[in-house]
Amino acid sequence: MNENNQPAREPDTEKRILEASAKVFARKGKQGARMQDIADEAGINRTLLHYYFRSKDKLFDTVFEMVFARIFPAMTGIMSSELPFPERIELFIEAYTELLRENPFLPVFVFQEIYEDPDRLLKLFMSKGFDPESTLAQLRSEISTAGLGDMDPRHLFANMMGMVLFPFIGRPIFQAIAFQGDKDAYEEFLEERTSHIPQFMKLAFIGAGVQNQK
Amino acid sequence: MNENNQPAREPDTEKRILEASAKVFARKGKQGARMQDIADEAGINRTLLHYYFRSKDKLFDTVFEMVFARIFPAMTGIMSSELPFPERIELFIEAYTELLRENPFLPVFVFQEIYEDPDRLLKLFMSKGFDPESTLAQLRSEISTAGLGDMDPRHLFANMMGMVLFPFIGRPIFQAIAFQGDKDAYEEFLEERTSHIPQFMKLAFIGAGVQNQK
DNA sequence: GTCTATATGGCGATAGAC
DNA sequence: GTCTATCGCCATATAGAC
Numbered sequence: 001m002n003e004n005n006q007p008a009r010e011p012d013t014e015k016r017i018l019e020a021s022a023k024v025f026a027r028k029g030k031q032g033a034r035m036q037d038i039a040d041e042a043g044i045n046r047t048l049l050h051y052y053f054r055s056k057d058k059l060f061d062t063v064f065e066m067v068f069a070r071i072f073p074a075m076t077g078i079m080s081s082e083l084p085f086p087e088r089i090e091l092f093i094e095a096y097t098e099l100l101r102e103n104p105f106l107p108v109f110v111f112q113e114i115y116e117d118p119d120r121l122l123k124l125f126m127s128k129g130f131d132p133e134s135t136l137a138q139l140r141s142e143i144s145t146a147g148l149g150d151m152d153p154r155h156l157f158a159n160m161m162g163m164v165l166f167p168f169i170g171r172p173i174f175q176a177i178a179f180q181g182d183k184d185a186y187e188e189f190l191e192e193r194t195s196h197i198p199q200f201m202k203l204a205f206i207g208a209g210v211q212n213q214k
Numbered sequence: 215m216n217e218n219n220q221p222a223r224e225p226d227t228e229k230r231i232l233e234a235s236a237k238v239f240a241r242k243g244k245q246g247a248r249m250q251d252i253a254d255e256a257g258i259n260r261t262l263l264h265y266y267f268r269s270k271d272k273l274f275d276t277v278f279e280m281v282f283a284r285i286f287p288a289m290t291g292i293m294s295s296e297l298p299f300p301e302r303i304e305l306f307i308e309a310y311t312e313l314l315r316e317n318p319f320l321p322v323f324v325f326q327e328i329y330e331d332p333d334r335l336l337k338l339f340m341s342k343g344f345d346p347e348s349t350l351a352q353l354r355s356e357i358s359t360a361g362l363g364d365m366d367p368r369h370l371f372a373n374m375m376g377m378v379l380f381p382f383i384g385r386p387i388f389q390a391i392a393f394q395g396d397k398d399a400y401e402e403f404l405e406e407r408t409s410h411i412p413q414f415m416k417l418a419f420i421g422a423g424v425q426n427q428k
Numbered sequence: 429g430t431c432t433a434t435a436t437g438g439c440g441a442t443a444g445a446c
Numbered sequence: 447g448t449c450t451a452t453c454g455c456c457a458t459a460t461a462g463a464c
Binding site: 026028029116118132152159162165170172173177189196200202206210 | 241242245246328329332336339346366369372376379381392410414417418422
């Protein structure tokens with residue numbers, strides 16, 4: 001109970017706005033998103049958005065940093081663990097797919113943004129102390145140690161990220177064409193991928209071992 | 215020389231508009247793209263866009279169908295050839311990567327659109343007589359014949375498309391982080407992928423053969 | 429804190445001169 | 447066919463009542 005009779009500030013209004021914004025920005029892009037769309041999604045009045053975040057630009061900035069804060073730890077936490085290389089890959093894929101299953105709007109949101117402002121994401125990475133050079137060097141030595149020859153870690157990374165991301169980015173059309181639009185079947189497919197992708201990569205590693213032996 | 219003194223219509227103005235539109239729509243999305251942006255990119259007056267295509271909607275529709283007309287044959291032409299399965303995969307990847315290297319804006323353009331209107335692309339596929347069910351069934355039998363067990367063709371397709379698409383969709387950030395922004399190095403990387411991806415899949419197939427033998 | 433009403437600017441579209 | 451000038455709409459943003 002407040003001392004005055006003003007209604008108490010809904011404690012989760014701000015959070016609701018951020019979640020709604022993330023969804024709408026992901027669906028429509030930064031420009032395509034209307035403040036009214038976001039207000040509707042959050043179930044609040046449109047001007048409240050301005051009350052909380054002043055402008056559309058500031059709202060977007062806040063959402064983008066929130067989204068990044070979710071993705072970044074999932075990437076680097078596992079990267080820097082002490083586990084052997086193949087197990088780390090497996091964990092990375094599982095964690096990432098799980099993150100995307102819970103936040104399916106993330107990749108579209110990020111990819112829309114990197115075309116709007118490519119430097120922004122890069123700066124965020126750097127500000128977190130991420131060091132591409134040393135990460136690459138470390139991966140290179142680990143790949144070699146794992147008996148995979150001189151496979152470029154950047155190819156491996158592109159393979160892995162592509163396999164993980166595609167079903168999320170292409171979902172609307174892929175689900176419609178290959179699953180007759182069956183949402184539950186697609187969810188199951190996504191679930192399967194947490195084990196399929198590491199398995200597929202392991203098969204490639206086995207194949208590489210066979211090739212390198214001869 | 216015309217009979218009247220009106221200036222002749224630039225023969226490639228329409229084509230220039232379409233190319234410019236594709237680029238701008240890909241960068242900014244349908245909503246984010248301004249008619250002025252497109253006019254600037256094409257080097258013409260803004261109202262000429264309306265003269266040629268009447269409205270932004272109609273212009274977008276035209277561009278989208280043009281883009282689809284480029285992608286579709288590259289997918290289905292190879293799919294329906296008589297070559298053995300692994301060779302078809304290799305050809306598909308090469309053709310697709312080549313298409314994307316020449317038209318790097320395609321995937322972003324398409325992915326932005328499928329979130330705006332998921333049914334549209336599906337309808338285009340259907341109108342071309344594409345039959346998902348029979349394609350899936352055919353792939354399933356071919357995978358089995360190729361000694362790959364009962365690997366779901368949809369997983370295989372998602373793996374393949376993801377590996378091909380990722381470096382194009384993620385280019386701005388991936389080039390910046392993993393290649394220090396070096397454009398030429400990235401082009402070379404894309405070139406390498408036409409051989410790396412088929413090679414990687416072959417390794418997985420070899421690995422699958424090893425697993426199935428035991 | 430939340431609402432209604434309104435100011436301001438930008439964009440798509442068209443009319444009309446040349 | 448191409449340009450300049452302009453109309454009308456819609457979205458962001460703010461002012462101000464409650």
